[in-house]
Amino acid sequence: MISDGIEDEEKWLAEGIAGLQHNAFYMHRALDSNNHRDSLKYSAQMLSELRTSRLSPHKYYELYMRAFDELRKLEMFFNEETKRGCSIIDLYELVQHAGNILPRLYLLCTVGSVYIKSKEAPAKDILKDLVEMCKGIQHPVRGLFLRSYLSQVSRDKLPDIGSEYEGDADTVMDAVEFVLQNFTEMNKLWVRMQHQGPVREKEKREKERSELRDLVGKNLHVLSQIEGVDLDMYKDTVLPRVLEQVVNCKDELAQYYLMDCIIQVFPDEYHLQTLETLLGACPQLQSTVDIKTVLSQLMDRLSNYAASSAEVLPEFLQVEAFTKLSNAIGKVIEAQVDMPAVGAITLYVSLLTFTLRVHPDRLDYVDQVLGACVKKLSGKARLEDGKATKQIVALLSAPLEKYNDIVTALELSNYPRVMDYLDNATNKVMAVVIIQSIMKNNTYISTSDKVEALFELIKGLIKDLDGSPVDELDEEDFKEEQNSVARLIHMLYNDDPEEMLKIICTVRKHILTGGPKRLPFTVPPLIFSALKLVRQLQGQDGDVVGEDVPATPKKIFQLLHQTIEALSSVPAPELALRLYLQCAEAANDCDLEPVAYEFFTQAFILYEEEIADSKAQVTAIHLIIGTLQRMNIFGVENRDTLTHKATGYSAKLLKKPDQCRAVYACSHLFWVDDQDGMKDGERVILCLKRALRIANAAQQMANVTRGSNGPVTLFVEILNKYLYFFEKGNPQIYSAAIQDLVELIKTEMQGDMATPDPSANAFFASSLRYIQFQKQKGGIMGEKYESIKV
């Protein structure tokens, strides 16, 4: 029969309520006049409304609640009556005359409650009677509510330990029996609902069943509240009986709900002690039951229990919780062949969380869980499912967070295997998580084996996987990614030079597979790591025994050379030039003249062939000059060649002012201010004069092209350089030359009156102040400056 819609139900409900209230009114009247017979008659009529089949569970509940309220009042009345001497046995007999069975049973339960309270008979006997009689109602909805009523009125009257209704010994068992029976019958009724009605209404039925589930579950709750149910009773009686019903009912909805209920309602220590039994039921359940969620819930609860206090941990070991859970999961996954990947992984995540909480020191367990996961995933292609990959990231992040130490995670042989199943994007996400964990915890990775393992894990960041080009990754994101790899390289360190060299070689091997986009990020940190090692070895030169020591500065320089060369594929000439110069300086400090010379050669080649931008050239030439100025290792020939080159290129810069500055910078190449440094005054002055010529040319050019004056400031700069070398004692610098320069500048500036250059003026002014200051110093300095008039 197709239902006519909600309005009809509302109508029927309203009718039912009206009828109920009508009879309740008369019932109360009868109670007021102490008319037992009539009160029962009207109450029976009132209860007849509950005989309806037309209401959905939701609506039936509303009707039921009103009846319930009325029955409460009835019960209270009869309670009073029995105190006043009315015979409860007579009452009990009286209600059995009610015409229809449903009202009769409600009344029996009500009076039964009063009977128990009166204590004229043992609670257990009455309860047994009632629970049996309720079998008379086999209609699911009506039966469920009836038994629910029974449960409610009997709740506080169970013959529990310490209760006033406790009879002689072993009545707890009777209480348990009672509840178990009620539960069993209720479950049967509930399951029966599934099979009523046409197939097409299955969904509606399941929804209705869902609404009623708490009625059934309540019984388990009651069981958990019974004081007398201790671990032994739970283990021996309660759990087996409940599970028996759960398994035998063969109903998916019931099984799922009840398993979950058991886990939620009973204490965690009970679960721990009955783990085998509980898990044993799982494979016996219907194959469509979402057992993985149930198991996950169980493991989560146990994890929390383990975390709650350290004292409970030995219990876990004693019951071999891990093994049992692990086996159970294995069986479930095996049995449910169609389980999607995300389901299996979720289970493993729960198991892993559990393992990390309970057995953090058992890396073999952790590895086992990962291994089982690998096994489940094997044979399948890379995961596409977003939820599944999310779960795998959770799986892999858990050990990192727990151990705060990537090194421990690296010991898990199955860890990289799990990562292999991630798609490229997620693999990179995981790699970043790993790097962040290292940076956050300041962990140093100190052997080349671990470095190798680590780079295997993060290979998604190091190179393009699957030969496919870099995905459409946002440029900013890519930079961030590569910079985090760069920072990581600084965390790879070992005091022992041999091991450190191995680490450097391992890193080098990996980053060279990164391709031109990645090299500019990853090469510099490696170079500087290696330079630090060189410096460390510098001091140890004399101690080397034996020929075959791999870690020598020379070998490392070879490595450095080859690595910087790789930058040519990017191409990154400016960066490479800087790195070559760094190496040159380091080689200088190691007394390796040919090596230093070679690095300079490479730098010059890059300058000549690759650096075309004029601004870049200016910086580059200054870096070359600055580095060269500090070199003390070169013999005369080598030095001459390099300085010649440097000055040559300085003079060939595009803009005149740049030329001028570079050339006078070169003057320092011929004057090194320490004891045995060279001091070639002649060549210094040559440079300065050359610079002066260039400045003059710049002046003239500016006059011609712009009709204005050129950069006066250049002259002031050169003046300052003259002063510098004058003070250092360069015999080729005469005070007359300085004087001339001062006059020249003054003239130029006067000529500039039309368009004065304030910064040049200020510079000149401060330079003159300086000269004045030096004159006033007295002593040798004062003498030097004496002849200069400002």
Add this chain to the structure above:
Amino acid sequence: MVLVLALGDLHIPHRAPDLPAKFKSMLVPGKIQHIICTGNLCIKQEVHDYLKSLCPDMHVTRGEYDEDARYPETKTLTIGQFKLGLCHGHQVIPWGDLDSLAMLQRQLDVDILVTGHTHQFKAYKHEGGVVINPGSATGAYSSITYDVNPSFVLMDIDGLRVVVYVYELIDGEVKVDKIDFKKTATAHSAH
């Protein structure tokens, strides 16, 4: 009382992964009025933005490894009674030479010149003014200086006086030193 943070040569991520944790915990936003950075951060996002979050008035000059090539070669600014000049220092040859730096100071016409490049903390006073090198805030490798300790400088400018506090991380402990400078109220007459 104006606080100016001077630091530089962090070389992140080429030579160092990050600022030392002890420094990071000391540098909180809102306490400093100006930041001057000698250069070689090197990466914009992490370092530049982080420093900017400490204080919005941030000045940077270009170091030879900086990712952002648009930083200026030199910069001058006035704070209170002092004129400050900022330059990375790789442009001044010989590197670290005081007299050459003094020339730059005269050129920029400043009382306090802040430069870096050598990764070694220095604070010189000479007739023209003060030259400060805040060293490397991360203790980065330098071809010029061996055994670099992480360091930075905090200047407290008050009227004609500046107190230079240098913070150095030595063996895991932060050590502080201070140097006082007073500027003579000279009459700088322009020509």
